[in-house]
Amino acid sequence: MELLVASGIGACMAAGIYLILRLRTFAVVLGMTMITYAINTFLFATGRLVVNLPPILHDGDAAAYTDPLPQALVLTAIVISFGMTAVVVMMSLGAFIEGGDDHINMPPDDREMPPLKTVNDQPEEERA
Amino acid sequence: MTPHWLIAPVLVPAILGPLMILWMRHDLLQQRVFGVIGSLLTLIVAIKLNVMAAGGEVIVYRLGNWPAPFGIVLMLDKLAALMLLLTGILAVIVQLYGIGSGWDRKGWHFHSLWMFQLMGINGAFMTGDAFNLFVFFEILLIASYGLMTHGGGPMRLRAGVQYIGYNLAGSALFLAALGTLYAVTGTLNMADMAERVAMMEPQDTALLRTGAVLLMLVFAIKAAIVPLHFWLPSTYANAPGPVAALFAIMSKVGIYAIIRFFTLVFPSDSVVETIATDLLLPAALITLILGQLGVLGTRSLTRLAAFAAIASIGTLVISIARFDVQGLTAGLYYMLHSTLAAAALFLVVDLVAARRGGDFWLRQRPAIRNTGLVSALFFVTAIAVVGLPPLSGFLGKLLIIRATATDPWVAVIWTVILVTSVISLVGFGRAGSILFWKAHELDPEPGNDTDEGERPVRGPIPTKLESDEPIQDVDDSAAPWLAFLAVGGLLAGSVAMTVFAGPLTGYLQHMAEQLTQPELYYDSVLRMQEGAR
Numbered sequence: 001m002e003l004l005v006a007s008g009i010g011a012c013m014a015a016g017i018y019l020i021l022r023l024r025t026f027a028v029v030l031g032m033t034m035i036t037y038a039i040n041t042f043l044f045a046t047g048r049l050v051v052n053l054p055p056i057l058h059d060g061d062a063a064a065y066t067d068p069l070p071q072a073l074v075l076t077a078i079v080i081s082f083g084m085t086a087v088v089v090m091m092s093l094g095a096f097i098e099g100g101d102d103h104i105n106m107p108p109d110d111r112e113m114p115p116l117k118t119v120n121d122q123p124e125e126e127r128a
Numbered sequence: 129m130t131p132h133w134l135i136a137p138v139l140v141p142a143i144l145g146p147l148m149i150l151w152m153r154h155d156l157l158q159q160r161v162f163g164v165i166g167s168l169l170t171l172i173v174a175i176k177l178n179v180m181a182a183g184g185e186v187i188v189y190r191l192g193n194w195p196a197p198f199g200i201v202l203m204l205d206k207l208a209a210l211m212l213l214l215t216g217i218l219a220v221i222v223q224l225y226g227i228g229s230g231w232d233r234k235g236w237h238f239h240s241l242w243m244f245q246l247m248g249i250n251g252a253f254m255t256g257d258a259f260n261l262f263v264f265f266e267i268l269l270i271a272s273y274g275l276m277t278h279g280g281g282p283m284r285l286r287a288g289v290q291y292i293g294y295n296l297a298g299s300a301l302f303l304a305a306l307g308t309l310y311a312v313t314g315t316l317n318m319a320d321m322a323e324r325v326a327m328m329e330p331q332d333t334a335l336l337r338t339g340a341v342l343l344m345l346v347f348a349i350k351a352a353i354v355p356l357h358f359w360l361p362s363t364y365a366n367a368p369g370p371v372a373a374l375f376a377i378m379s380k381v382g383i384y385a386i387i388r389f390f391t392l393v394f395p396s397d398s399v400v401e402t403i404a405t406d407l408l409l410p411a412a413l414i415t416l417i418l419g420q421l422g423v424l425g426t427r428s429l430t431r432l433a434a435f436a437a438i439a440s441i442g443t444l445v446i447s448i449a450r451f452d453v454q455g456l457t458a459g460l461y462y463m464l465h466s467t468l469a470a471a472a473l474f475l476v477v478d479l480v481a482a483r484r485g486g487d488f489w490l491r492q493r494p495a496i497r498n499t500g501l502v503s504a505l506f507f508v509t510a511i512a513v514v515g516l517p518p519l520s521g522f523l524g525k526l527l528i529i530r531a532t533a534t535d536p537w538v539a540v541i542w543t544v545i546l547v548t549s550v551i552s553l554v555g556f557g558r559a560g561s562i563l564f565w566k567a568h569e570l571d572p573e574p575g576n577d578t579d580e581g582e583r584p585v586r587g588p589i590p591t592k593l594e595s596d597e598p599i600q601d602v603d604d605s606a607a608p609w610l611a612f613l614a615v616g617g618l619l620a621g622s623v624a625m626t627v628f629a630g631p632l633t634g635y636l637q638h639m640a641e642q643l644t645q646p647e648l649y650y651d652s653v654l655r656m657q658e659g660a661r
Contacts (some may be wrong), residue, residue, distance in 0.1 A: 017467045020293065020297060025289060032296050035296075035297070035300045036300065037514075039300045039303045039304055039307075041358070041380055042304060042307055043306075043307045045307075046307040046310050046311040048313075052592055052610060069310070069316075070307075070310070073259060073307075073310075074308075076259075076263065077303055079264050080263070080299075081299075083270070084266070084270070084292075084296055084299070087273055087384070088289070088292050088293065089269065091277065091285065091288055091289050091292055091400050092289055093286040094277070094280070094285045094288075095282070095286045097279065097281035097289070097361065098281065098285050099283075099285065100266075100281040100282075102284075103286075104289065104290060104293070106283070106286060106287065106290075106362060107282075107286070109281070109283065110283060112361065113427055113489045113491065114489075116491070116493070119271065
């Protein structure tokens, strides 16, 4: 079971890292989701992997019990990452609608100084 | 007595933020009033908390009164109190600038996002629980996403997407680090974790060391230490001026977390040794060089300020990286200075850009309005940022140079600090001469100037926000004097730090001594809990 979970986390993480290195926002959002899955599963596994045991101490038997804290942590992490995914989707949409494309890189205007507007640039009627 | 004051810096903004969204969303005037009241309240509470912490004990607030390693705690020591005070001062002044310059009218919910931002920052400074630190980091990040893209525009939104992507990856890394540390130590309470780390045998700590290094990487992302700084220049350069000024404290949250974790949980005599902190000094030197070269090489005024912020982080981390009393004292002094100076720089840059019709490129243009006053403010701010006498930047660098005198790397450190200071001096001199000096050489031609000339006469700027109203770009600031006053206030802080440098460094030294005694924290958090249920 450990091998299965570990390789699942690894594969998810690798796919996520590949995707967030792409230069389009859609791939990056998908990559973020994959990474979130991997991290949440990892967080869940930090309380050790056991099957069919309750997260409550019963009759003082510490062997028949699983750590409840990672489950609480993962719940928080799921809620936060869900909200974050919504934020990044909205922001990507905003950038797409305002900027006209879904590239991650800054457009050339960010690096190149635009020329100053001079009198000659204005339309004829305004110049008069 | 339960020290309920400790929860106030988180609670006050947490109550006011939603109230503003629910009841005052269309009324900017009410938002402004309550926003400033909120920031002022956090400032007042911060002063009160400093008085409480000055006694030298670590005050612990147990949420719900649950006993320590099981319940969540907030803890207040001198460092946390000082950071709260710095946040409060910065928040009030920069918010006044946001009002005076009209930035808060260029989009929705500026003041409520401001409150959420304060809540996250204050919480991150106070928490004594590692997972709670993650939660407060997320709160401050979510608020910062909103503030960073305040006002909209394609460039700002695209820079915002980059910022979010980078920080989401950082958050994932944070969770991975916390999971690893929990798997090894079985606790998330910082003091409890510290005690367990101190008791650990060296042979089975490979995972622990991995967790420590991961944590260092996460905080280095927040603090923008090279090579994890790539999010900073375009974020700060594209953020609205007052927001970039508030972000000056956000990178310090990363520095604070480094200090907190690597003095309390992983001090150099623990099993982790110096595996993570050894990385800091070389990275800081490169950060400083790269930041100052950026100041010299950039063609954009906003990026100049962003690279100056990176350089100040480098200087700061050089001193922090030693983790001894002298290094921490100098580093903390420089942290106070650089936060005020970087914020002032972002505001001055915004003043200049607003008077050039939003043109932030470093190029000659006709002289701007209020050129005398703005250039004087730029001059003084540049002195503070570069670190020339008589302002506190000079004293800060002097303290750092003195603190590193016994370091084996002393030759490299001194050379880098001194040479890069000259580089940034040249960079700021170049920027100032292009902006203000050579400006007079150009005749104001009608078409060459988008700022001066005929300006439509406006009535008073309305403070009601209508839901179907397009977001306006108000080029007339609402109260220019308030904007100037805010910049002056930040610079006055730098002057005060110079005048009271003696008592201040004395106090910071006590603070550093407190930080290097982890037992104090163990006792306060884990032992003294009579009142807990």
